[in-house]
Amino acid sequence: EREQNVRRLFELSQLLLGAKELTELLDTVTKSVQLTFQFEAVVLLLQGPEKLEIGASAGQRFSDDELSQVIPETGTPAKLSRTSENRAQSLFSVALTAAGRPMGLLVMRGSKAGHPDMQLLSTFANHAALAIEQAQLKQQALQAKLLEETDRWRRALLGSVSHDLRTPLASIKAAASGLGDSSADLEPGQKQELLDTISAQTDRLTRLVENLLDMTRIEAGVLTPHLSVTEVSELIEEGINALGNDLAKSQIIVADCPNELFVSADHILISQVIANLIENALRYSPVDKPITIDVAQRDSEVFLSVSDSGPGVSEELRSQVFEMFQKDSDGSHTGLGLAIAKAFVSAHGGKITLGNSASGGARFSFSLPLVPIDENGFLYDQAAPDR
Secondary structure, eight states, X not given: OHHHHXXXXXXXXXXXXXXXXXXXXXXXXXXXXXXXXXXXXXXXXXXXXXXXXXXXXXXSOOOHHHHHHHSOOTTSOOOOSOOEEETTTTEEEEEEEETTEEEEEEEEEEETXXXXXXXXXXXXXXXXXXXXXXXXXXXXHHHHHHHHHHHHHHHHHHHHHHHHHHHHHHHHHHHHHHHHOTTOOOOHHHHHHHHHHHHHHHHHHHHHHHHHHHHHHHHHTOOOOOOEEEEHHHHHHHHHHTTOOHHHHTTEEEESOXXXXXXXXXXXXXXXXXXXXXXXXXXXXXXXSOXXXXXXXXXXXXXXXXXXXXOOOOGGGTTTTTSTTOBOTTSOBOOSHHHHHHHHHHHTTOOEEEEEOTTSSEEEEEEEEEEOBOTTSOBTTSOOOOO
């Protein structure tokens, strides 16, 4: 019998091995106890903020009356440090302790195998308590890491957003003050220039807000592209128009974009990708240097690239530029644009890459699935009209 008990204990303890999450571990403990000792019902109680709380259960449900016998009322110390047996009510309770620290309580009812081996059950409970303690410590460590990461994100977000907000708000304030100054004798051209500044900076603020909203969608995991057949030239045009800055638009050159080139894409998301890539290029390029957009078809894919004439990105930093709130070599925040562009392209099943442009600047490229045109000039998935 002793040999059999040792074997049963070994088999039970083996079930606790491995890197199990706390919820999975608690389920394993209750189900193992129920099956091995043939109890009608098993519940595992863990110490909550104020009282014992149900962590997992197996078999039949316990009634409220039964649970009230083992769960003390609020304000009453939970007696977790003792192992007891309530034969009159056919309830068995076994304390879970790890190195003398109370972890919880196992409560069982109605063993079909007769009187359970309480010594074997207590030994297994001690093993289970150690495993639960380790799982709880791991969970606490993960929560602490998550809180630390959240705090880092919060600081980075505040740093990035405050910087991105401050510049356009200052420009809008200055332009509005100039227009509102009755003592200033402004020429019509000067007034229009101030109005254009307000309009351009307002568009910039709008893009910032849109990026923040996009970021929340990405983090929430609810980003789902709505695919449709779209002409590439329209995507590029909408991406450029989203900038709302005529001066910036004059820097942009669209090269090598064939007519009637169609792709399968979410119109809104890909237009935003192009806008974000252009805005990033404008940030690093001299005002007298062009931003080039080119398109190339290779087999069943269409590749779009945005190249600038800035300083480029070193090899060691290329893997970081797509991460939110990373810092440039000068210590400033990169913002959200590139991270969002990568997420939008990834949602289409594609990949965005970074290389060098012909001028030594940065060249961002991504691909989309081609929608071919048949010999009659109709889209592959579009029926020809009746003749």
